[in-house]
Amino acid sequence: MNKPLSITLENCAKTFTDGTRALEPLNLSIREGETIVFLGPSGCGKTTTLRIIAGLEEPDAGGKVLFDGEDVTTLPIEKRNVGMVFQSYALFPNMSVAENIGYGLKIRRESQAALRTRVSEMLGMMRIEALADRRIDQLSGGQRQRVALARALAVRPRALLLDEPLTALDAKLRDTLRLEIDTLLRRLNITAIYVTHDQSEAMALGDRIVVMEHGRVAQIGSPRDIYQKPATRFVADFIGTMNRLNGAVRNGVFTCRAGDMPWATAPADASEILFRPEDIQVTESAEGSTLRGTVAAAFYLGDRTRLFVEVGEKQPLVVESAARRDFSHGETVGLAIDPRGVLIL
Amino acid sequence: MRRETQRLILLLLPAGIFFTGFFLIPMADLFMIGGSGKTGWAAYAAILTDRNYFNSLISTLAVAAATTVATLIISGISGVFLQRHKFPGNAALVAMLTFPLAFPGVVIGFMVIMLAGRQGLIGQITQAVTGEKVVFAYSMAGLFMGYVYFSVPRTILTVMAAAEKLDPKLEEAARSLGASPLRVVRDVIIPGLKPAFISAGAICFATAVGAFGTAFTLATRINVLPMVIYTEFTLSANIAMAAALSFVLGAVTWIVLALARTAAGSTVAAAG
Amino acid sequence: MKNRWLFTLQLGFTLIVCAFLIVPVILSILAGLTVNYLVGLESGLTLRWVFEVWDGYRDTIFLSIGLSLACLAVTLVIGIPTAYVLAKRQTALGRVIEEMLVMPVAVPGLATALALIVTYGSLSGFRTSWAFILVGHVLFTLPFMVRSVLAVLSAIDLKTLEEGAASLGAGFIDRFRHIVLPNCRAGILAGSLMVVTLSMGEFNMTWLLHTPFTKTLPVGLADAYASLRLEIGSAYTLVFFLMIVPLLLALQAFAQPRLKKFVAEDDAT
Numbered sequence: 001m002n003k004p005l006s007i008t009l010e011n012c013a014k015t016f017t018d019g020t021r022a023l024e025p026l027n028l029s030i031r032e033g034e035t036i037v038f039l040g041p042s043g044c045g046k047t048t049t050l051r052i053i054a055g056l057e058e059p060d061a062g063g064k065v066l067f068d069g070e071d072v073t074t075l076p077i078e079k080r081n082v083g084m085v086f087q088s089y090a091l092f093p094n095m096s097v098a099e100n101i102g103y104g105l106k107i108r109r110e111s112q113a114a115l116r117t118r119v120s121e122m123l124g125m126m127r128i129e130a131l132a133d134r135r136i137d138q139l140s141g142g143q144r145q146r147v148a149l150a151r152a153l154a155v156r157p158r159a160l161l162l163d164e165p166l167t168a169l170d171a172k173l174r175d176t177l178r179l180e181i182d183t184l185l186r187r188l189n190i191t192a193i194y195v196t197h198d199q200s201e202a203m204a205l206g207d208r209i210v211v212m213e214h215g216r217v218a219q220i221g222s223p224r225d226i227y228q229k230p231a232t233r234f235v236a237d238f239i240g241t242m243n244r245l246n247g248a249v250r251n252g253v254f255t256c257r258a259g260d261m262p263w264a265t266a267p268a269d270a271s272e273i274l275f276r277p278e279d280i281q282v283t284e285s286a287e288g289s290t291l292r293g294t295v296a297a298a299f300y301l302g303d304r305t306r307l308f309v310e311v312g313e314k315q316p317l318v319v320e321s322a323a324r325r326d327f328s329h330g331e332t333v334g335l336a337i338d339p340r341g342v343l344i345l
Numbered sequence: 346m347r348r349e350t351q352r353l354i355l356l357l358l359p360a361g362i363f364f365t366g367f368f369l370i371p372m373a374d375l376f377m378i379g380g381s382g383k384t385g386w387a388a389y390a391a392i393l394t395d396r397n398y399f400n401s402l403i404s405t406l407a408v409a410a411a412t413t414v415a416t417l418i419i420s421g422i423s424g425v426f427l428q429r430h431k432f433p434g435n436a437a438l439v440a441m442l443t444f445p446l447a448f449p450g451v452v453i454g455f456m457v458i459m460l461a462g463r464q465g466l467i468g469q470i471t472q473a474v475t476g477e478k479v480v481f482a483y484s485m486a487g488l489f490m491g492y493v494y495f496s497v498p499r500t501i502l503t504v505m506a507a508a509e510k511l512d513p514k515l516e517e518a519a520r521s522l523g524a525s526p527l528r529v530v531r532d533v534i535i536p537g538l539k540p541a542f543i544s545a546g547a548i549c550f551a552t553a554v555g556a557f558g559t560a561f562t563l564a565t566r567i568n569v570l571p572m573v574i575y576t577e578f579t580l581s582a583n584i585a586m587a588a589a590l591s592f593v594l595g596a597v598t599w600i601v602l603a604l605a606r607t608a609a610g611s612t613v614a615a616a617g
Numbered sequence: 618m619k620n621r622w623l624f625t626l627q628l629g630f631t632l633i634v635c636a637f638l639i640v641p642v643i644l645s646i647l648a649g650l651t652v653n654y655l656v657g658l659e660s661g662l663t664l665r666w667v668f669e670v671w672d673g674y675r676d677t678i679f680l681s682i683g684l685s686l687a688c689l690a691v692t693l694v695i696g697i698p699t700a701y702v703l704a705k706r707q708t709a710l711g712r713v714i715e716e717m718l719v720m721p722v723a724v725p726g727l728a729t730a731l732a733l734i735v736t737y738g739s740l741s742g743f744r745t746s747w748a749f750i751l752v753g754h755v756l757f758t759l760p761f762m763v764r765s766v767l768a769v770l771s772a773i774d775l776k777t778l779e780e781g782a783a784s785l786g787a788g789f790i791d792r793f794r795h796i797v798l799p800n801c802r803a804g805i806l807a808g809s810l811m812v813v814t815l816s817m818g819e820f821n822m823t824w825l826l827h828t829p830f831t832k833t834l835p836v837g838l839a840d841a842y843a844s845l846r847l848e849i850g851s852a853y854t855l856v857f858f859l860m861i862v863p864l865l866l867a868l869q870a871f872a873q874p875r876l877k878k879f880v881a882e883d884d885a886t
Binding site: 352353356357359360363364367368369370371372374375378419422423426427430438441442444445446447448449450451452454455456457458459460464466494497498526551554555556557558561562571574575578584587588591592594595598599602 | 623624627628630631632634635637638639640641642644645648654655694695696698699701702705706714717718720721723724725726727728729731732733735736737752755756759763789814815817818819820821824825835838839842843847850851854857861864865
């Protein structure tokens, strides 16, 4: 493999011809060999950013894309030597699996022998040797995904760009392939840019995650940072599940409609607290607890029970209990929040 | 991107030049020449003001309308039937019904002669049965028959394609609500096929208005507009009048088709 | 049973329609092979009329074949790029262009032919050559090629496929050769059959565009119908059938679903 690529975006904005602003000016450095994930809801600008890096879109005037410090802004995609995996895979229906994988090498006029070696190497790497002569329409979704990856990697690209590569697959297959992609990226030590709207994919794959909203970057950070220290309410809500309670702090106690929560280090001006389901527990008995709510719904998930607990807020709290007992609708439960998990934004 | 736009324009150029040079400019010329005759621009009104032209216009529109109605009824019945019932021989029937799709107007005129001409089948049968030979190929009735012959194959294809897209669940729903077969036809099938009927009908009408080969084969006396234009051009050498009439004829057919498409389009939207 | 009865009624009706369309074809074929049609089959079968047609009208047959192939070549060269552009830019402007291209089909052939004559009739070298007829045929058949290819290109995700090829290093020429053309082969094939069939049978324009030296098959047919005996007209029609039937069968065999769709879409014009 080539030395991994570093990519720099300078002041990259994108306005479409109809006047919509898909991307506000963005500055970003992607390090060599890093896997960076662009995460956000649809229309947040993540795919546009990827397409600018790929060379499928040009940034508005003033924007610059640098590959290893070299300006490639006006270079079209076919000259950038990046591998790309598309959401719909974009496999060529007029070619077999092997021909698809070898296409980039054919374009580069590699010798027949070199082409054949590389194709079988890729087939082996993705464990799809048996499919070499299949037509594309004879493949399952997961198989197509593997062919698309093999095709993008066959040309030894300087970077690998993946645009929602798992979105078209069912949940179980998604998990398997996520693991495979993760292993592959680490093994190849290739700079990879991965676009998704699925936060669990982002958490699993990203060295860093760029959370985007309305064409702007909301936060850049490691998965741990993003989850534990969300910079904005949007990030907090978008990543994982977030509970909220409104109330006020008095003498080291946070008081809300659900009751009181002792909290020695509480900032005096906290009027709304946020915390994850794993930072709230159902207590042994409701009578002994200072915080209480009523069960609005209980979903038994096997290893745990997911409860929706009504506490007089707009949204019920999401609480998970590993207790081996039934919860019934309308039952009053006691609650305990771990102050270490509490956020104020 | 700009480079791509330039490339697309370049690709469009050959067709653009051809079309402009050989259609748009000649049509514009035709329009100017139509106004350059003895009567000047009044030539464009002649189709309404001149009694002879007006009569041919009326008979042209009448035969086209009759063709459209007959074709839609015939193709509607057979097309839906063939789409709904898959029986042995169905494919053969469809193949036979669509076989004349590529016959030019002249050949269709000849087919009419084979059926209803002086030596035609209908003449022979009627002579054997009643002693009197029925011959109608060389008249408006023959022309009507030819146009139906021409239009049925393509209209059946259109109806079958539309019937294929009709959701059978709609019919099942109507029946589950207690609708009789006749009501299902009236309330579900015909509304579902309406866009196809409108557009196929418009095509029938437009071709019957503008077709020339069939009338030419049957008789030069049939008084329809294309024949009148042809006569003006060749026999009377009245090029200006021929130009004006054919421009009007072209405009009429084009407008009929455009209107039908709008109607069919809005029906589709309303149904969707 | 009521349904049975309805079925039989519809089947009967369809068979009558079928007879209406097919019986004259059979009659005409028979007439072309019968010694004397008025007397009937008892007069015997003969190929005499077919040979007479061959002697008298051979040139029209070759001209029609040549014309339809030339027409195919031109519509391929200018039609496929047009379809590609329209597939890439599905904008209002694209629809206007498509609409305009269909006009020569909507406007009666007589009017188009007259227009060509008034504009180019004075260029006598051009007026008397077969290229003059070719121009008319291309105008008439081009929309069929464009729409047939466009239908296929719109059905596949052309944009993403091209982006995929570009990401692997393919420039425009490579993409067009390796991706665009192979993936619209079915549309090109259907369009080609359509173009050749239509060009072979075109009469409305050709009758005005032709000269005594550039008579096509349908023009010859009209001649024969008007001036010669029924048997010769029939034999000539038989020759026409022999040329057009293989094309039609091919069209029905591997373009039928698309043909159906195509007719349906065409009718939307």
